[in-house]
Amino acid sequence: DARVTQTPRHKVTEMGQEVTMRCQPILGHNTVFWYRQTMMQGLELLAYFRNRAPLDDSGMPKDRFSAEMPDATLATLKIQPSEPRDSAVYFCASGSKGGAANEKLFFGSGTQLSVL
Amino acid sequence: AQKITQTQPGMFVQEKEAVTLDCTYDTSDPSYGLFWYKQPSSGEMIFLIYQGSYDQQNATEGRYSLNFQKARKSANLVISASQLGDSAMYFCAMRDVQGYSTLTFGKGTMLLVSP
Numbered sequence: 001d002a003r004v005t006q007t008p009r010h011k012v013t014e015m016g017q018e019v020t021m022r023c024q025p026i027l028g029h030n031t032v033f034w035y036r037q038t039m040m041q042g043l044e045l046l047a048y049f050r051n052r053a054p055l056d057d058s059g060m061p062k063d064r065f066s067a068e069m070p071d072a073t074l075a076t077l078k079i080q081p082s083e084p085r086d087s088a089v090y091f092c093a094s095g096s097k098g099g100a101a102n103e104k105l106f107f108g109s110g111t112q113l114s115v116l
Numbered sequence: 117a118q119k120i121t122q123t124q125p126g127m128f129v130q131e132k133e134a135v136t137l138d139c140t141y142d143t144s145d146p147s148y149g150l151f152w153y154k155q156p157s158s159g160e161m162i163f164l165i166y167q168g169s170y171d172q173q174n175a176t177e178g179r180y181s182l183n184f185q186k187a188r189k190s191a192n193l194v195i196s197a198s199q200l201g202d203s204a205m206y207f208c209a210m211r212d213v214q215g216y217s218t219l220t221f222g223k224g225t226m227l228l229v230s231p
Contacts, residue, residue, distance in 0.1 A: 033219070043207065043221040056218055091161065099217040101149035102168055107161035 002026045006108035018080040023092030031095040038088045082115045120222035137193040139208030148212040150191040156204040
């Protein structure tokens, strides 16, 4: 059963530390999304890749966040330095229709990040 | 700009009854897709149902159906014969085909099904 794999599932770190979250999209999928979920803001788009090229990262704080796809099987989201306000659940999602309006996204289980 | 509005923070329903979760959207694009996702307490996001803006008929998937009223820009989710396992957060989302075609979510509705 194909699924999006995210690691780690949980991460507790101290303010100022670097955090790296990883995502393995479903094999053959050509779009990858990073979302952040908080109680206050809901689900916010951080980054969007199509065929490994970054298309939209307007929702991502550029000074501390970075997102990359070194290859088709790995997407990473880094926070450096991390801050308590970064505490949230970070979801990765992938799709197979290259950004079409009917493209269903498959979500990973998320990374629960706590920055102390 | 896209906007998704879910006006019901929480809904209660008794087991075996039907429930409607509201969703309105705002877009100037003629071509778009509407989605509903379920998020149980375990945290995963589960796709439920899709409706395209040009689809003539309302989408159905098992006990889920989408009441699509294009002129009113509403895409309400109807769950028939509610089950205890339906208790979860439900998110409405929209995607257009212009620009970067990203998926935008509403704030969600918490559904609680009681025995």
